[in-house]
Amino acid sequence: xxxxxxxxxxxxxxxxxxxxxxxxxxxxxxxxxxxxxxxxxxxxxxxxxxxxxxxxxxxxxxxxxxxxxxxxxxxxxxxxxxxxxxxxxxxxxxxxxxxxxxxxxxxxxxxxxxxxxxxxxxxxxxxxxxxxxxxxxxxxxxxxxxxxxxxxxxxxxxxxxxxxxxxxxxxxxxxxxxxxxxxxxxxxxxxxxxxxxxxxxxxxxxxxxxxxxxxxxxxxxxxxxxxxxxxxxxxxxxxxxxxxxxxxxxxxxxxxxxxxxxxxxxxxxxxxxxxxxxxxxxxxxxxxxxxxxxxxxxxxxxxxxxxxxxxxxxxxxxxxxxxxxxxxxxxxxxxxxxxxxxxxxxxxxxxxxxxxxxxxxxxxxxxxxxxxxxxxxxxxxxxxxxxxxxxxxxxxxxxxxxxxxxxxxxxxxxxxxxxxxxxxxxxxxxxxxxxxxxxxxxx
Numbered sequence: 001x002x003x004x005x006x007x008x009x010x011x012x013x014x015x016x017x018x019x020x021x022x023x024x025x026x027x028x029x030x031x032x033x034x035x036x037x038x039x040x041x042x043x044x045x046x047x048x049x050x051x052x053x054x055x056x057x058x059x060x061x062x063x064x065x066x067x068x069x070x071x072x073x074x075x076x077x078x079x080x081x082x083x084x085x086x087x088x089x090x091x092x093x094x095x096x097x098x099x100x101x102x103x104x105x106x107x108x109x110x111x112x113x114x115x116x117x118x119x120x121x122x123x124x125x126x127x128x129x130x131x132x133x134x135x136x137x138x139x140x141x142x143x144x145x146x147x148x149x150x151x152x153x154x155x156x157x158x159x160x161x162x163x164x165x166x167x168x169x170x171x172x173x174x175x176x177x178x179x180x181x182x183x184x185x186x187x188x189x190x191x192x193x194x195x196x197x198x199x200x201x202x203x204x205x206x207x208x209x210x211x212x213x214x215x216x217x218x219x220x221x222x223x224x225x226x227x228x229x230x231x232x233x234x235x236x237x238x239x240x241x242x243x244x245x246x247x248x249x250x251x252x253x254x255x256x257x258x259x260x261x262x263x264x265x266x267x268x269x270x271x272x273x274x275x276x277x278x279x280x281x282x283x284x285x286x287x288x289x290x291x292x293x294x295x296x297x298x299x300x301x302x303x304x305x306x307x308x309x310x311x312x313x314x315x316x317x318x319x320x321x322x323x324x325x326x327x328x329x330x331x332x333x334x335x336x337x338x339x340x341x342x343x344x345x346x347x348x349x350x351x352x353x354x355x356x357x358x359x360x361x362x363x364x365x366x367x368x369x370x371x372x373x374x375x376x377x378x379x380x381x382x383x384x385x386x387x388x389x390x391x392x393x394x395x396x397x398x399x400x401x402x403x404x405x406x407x408x409x410x411x412x413x414x415x416x417x418x419x420x421x422x423x424x425x426x427x428x429x430x431x432x433x434x435x436x437x438x439x440x441x442x443x
Contacts, residue, residue, distance in 0.1 A: 017100065068087075068314070101422035122160065151403050152409040157208065159392050197245070204263045207398075304317075379424070
């Protein structure tokens with residue numbers, strides 16, 4: 001097989017994975033499982049290339065998850081087969097990024113294909129579920145996640161906007177022999193930003209709004225202060241892109257202010273009740289809101305944790321405790337179905353594995369993160385890619401206070417970001433061989 005054909009096939013597989021991650025996340029999960037089975041040597045390769053601590057953290061996590069799931073007495077709410085499936089999902093969330101990182105191999109061209117394909121897959125859900133008129137009018141009167149859940153769509157849209165702002169100046173400033181191509185790139189960037197802003201607004205996810213307000217401005221500020229001073233033309237372009245983004249956000253808020261306020265107002269009333277009450281939400285509150293639901297289910301999580309704080313209750317315990325509580329406030333308002341989780345990724349882990357298990361997972365992840373960051377410092381990969389990955393993971397960590405980490409769409413997003421960061425840290429050439437590339441990206 002020729003080198004060109006081999007590279008084409010690799011890029012095709014990377015594009016398929018990226019497209020499925022944000023359009024058909026269950027199919028993406030299936031492909032990642034196949035990759036893990038087909039390429040177990042990718043873990044050994046990462047170990048040999050300098051990722052010893054990262055792989056050690058992976059093995060510690062895998063051992064702990066299996067030990068945690070199958071060394072307990074089987075609780076009445078957990079069948080062994082279901083526990084195995086739940087454990088497999090956690091293994092995918094925490095370990096599934098390595099084979100994809102091996103395929104990316106730290107090459108910016110492959111990473112670009114992965115991220116662009118993910119963005120294209122994300123937009124397919126919008127066009128499949130939304131009339132073109134609503135998109136053009138920038139108006140959506142009800143909360144929707146299009147093809148995903150609304151909070152997930154809001155988080156992915158915010159992450160995509162972050163990427164467009166970070167990579168935009170470099171992509172649009174890149175020299176080309178054809179002026180028409182530069183104009184087309186600007187037009188495509190504008191369309192992508194428009195669609196991401198529309199999807200963020202339509203999600204009406206307050207958690208996504210919050211992470212956008214916190215992380216995006218902070219990242220752009222860090223980008224300005226950590227990189228070499230850009231040329232005057234590049235600086236003007238960067239400011240222009242940020243102004244365009246701010247204009248779209250303000251426009252979206254102005255057009256959809258009634259629908260957004262309809263979602264936020266009940267939460268504000270619930271927040272006042274929570275803050276002012278000595279025993280907040282001890283009785284069914286007069287105002288139904290998303291915040292009421294989340295606070296009530298979080299109280300249930302605290303109650304469960306207090307009963308078994310150190311070692312937790314095991315896999316799949318959350319949904320059983322919610323259903324057995326008999327508290328109708330823990331049902332979804334529309335469908336009247338019991339909630340499947342506690343709407344807090346950290347509470348989920350503590351209920352499942354206890355404080356000791358949470359500490360073990362935290363230590364393993366810290367070990368992996370330290371290994372990756374040290375490798376990044378040694379190899380000095382493109383700063384914009386590293387900043388995008390770290391900022392995106394920060395978004396996900398903040399967002400986790402209001403939702404569950406271990407669902408197919410979020411698992412796909414985490415895998416994309418983690419594999420990109422791992423490929424930059426482990427597979428790129430050392431700094432002394434990478435000076436030219438880094439200089440080109442910061443110029």
